[in-house]
Amino acid sequence: MFDLTGLQLARAVQKKEISVVEVVKAHLDKIEKNAFNAFIEIPGKQALARAEVVQKQINEAKEGDLPSPLTGLPVGVKDNISTKGIATTCGSKMLADYRPVFDATVVSKIEQAGMIVIAKLNMDEFGMGGSNETSFFGTTTNPWDTARVTGGSSGGSGAAVAGGEVLIALGTDTGGSIRKPCAFCNATGIKPTYGSVSRYGLVAFASSLDQIGPMATNIDDCAAMLSVISGPDPKDSTCIIKKPFAFDISATPKNMKGTTIGLPTNFFAGCDDDVKAAVLSAANTLKEAGATIIEFEMPLTEHMISVYYIIACAEASSNLSRYDGIKYGYRSEDGESLSDIYRMSRSQGFGLEVKRRIMLGSFVLSSSRYDTYYKKALQARSLIKSTYDGFFEKFDMIFSPVSPTTAYKIGENIKDPIKMHNADIYTVSVNLAGLPAVALPCGFDKQGLPIGFQLIGQAFCEDKLIKAGQFYQSCTNFHSKKPVYR
């Protein structure tokens, strides 16, 4: 069953060729081995209880009356998305014992759609990292080479999908955190438009950048999942979408005629040769299918990383001020006064990367540096957004690599923050401008490691990206390659 797509397995369940309990048990057998350290919590008992409920729903439903094409499917959820009574640790010692008293809106939606949460997935601590090496619960390893990173911060989601442990997972993307694990692990993912998926119950890292999205082995599964989780939510006023997406994935486009794609030539200057070759070959596939490819130079690239890190760290320093050791989260036993408890709980509960980002955020927000860094970054963000707006008057979408390299060795870059930050060069501007992007597998390097590219679209135009992704995956088979490990 792990060679099926999520939609295929759900269809088999709905046609009663296999029961929900059998599917959940088969998943539990596999994921309890935790071969890649992708899982922080496996709520097996709850999942089996839910399976019974969903089976009853299927048994009692009239034909075609089920809530979603994914009804009956077990899914993984990144561990920064609140699940009632089930650990939601954010990969941090700070929240190691935390059990939310409510479900995130996306979790309520996937349950209403008849899916089953089967695992909470490992991640960089509070989403801060690009390799999954900052998790308090240990590094997740890449199923293609377990000596290498998965990318991050949704590395558990990427590894679980690539390793065939779950067919669909939820990740979150603040500066590339869905797309990079997709590229490093050979998964497909969608970073939705900011404001199309509710963030209620998503533990905040940088509120103006964070967005929840699907990761799977193929674009159809991602589109089906995004249809379920998108839509307005009275509990999140930034969720400005008017109604849920309803993608028509029944027909795959036959060609790319009539689609104009911008290709930023300067994005390829810093790429490894194998990445450049594979990504340009994908562009050529779309061109041969009738797309018009127009080369251009993306401005402001030299500032994108700085703008992103200033804004993300500023928002993080504010958002993470809630962790005081009193109401929930890690509480130090060492403090004697109230302020000691605050300080010691935070000092002992946060890892070094989180401390670094909180302090950097405090630095750029401090009164004497606010104008130089934070205000300037907000102005630059405005320029980046209007730059994209201008390009989307000429292009339907923009084509780019996800990462300049393939998955690197665990420990290779973690001590060099500049190198880690610069690896985000192709992804962060998408979040700054609030745009949607899909990440798609497009080849392998000489060492057999996966390579991905992304298509960036206009706000709320996910349908165009999904159509292009469907076309690309209909004429290539990179996305269906599995790691040798399996």
Add this chain to the structure above:
Amino acid sequence: MEIDDKLISYLETLSYISLTEAEKAHLITDLQSIIKNMSGLSALDTQGVSEISQPFSHVNSFREDDVVVQSFERSLILKNAKTKNNKNNKNNEMFVVPRAWN
């Protein structure tokens, strides 16, 4: 700009975080290179450019000033707090912290 012990100490105060000596040494080196990189932003001409703090402008969503949703049970909320009973909190109904003033 120079990142020194004085600045790190100021950031520790702002962030309510105390660093170990080893963490301080790491952070001084890291912040030096990160902030040097960020300083390149000063070369960007932003004269007359308005700031945006999120990608899309939208109005706040208001609702009636009324209790419309049942609140969580107190006992449920307190399950996540590492409180301890004391003479003033015999039924474990409050968050317990050291006395903040005398």
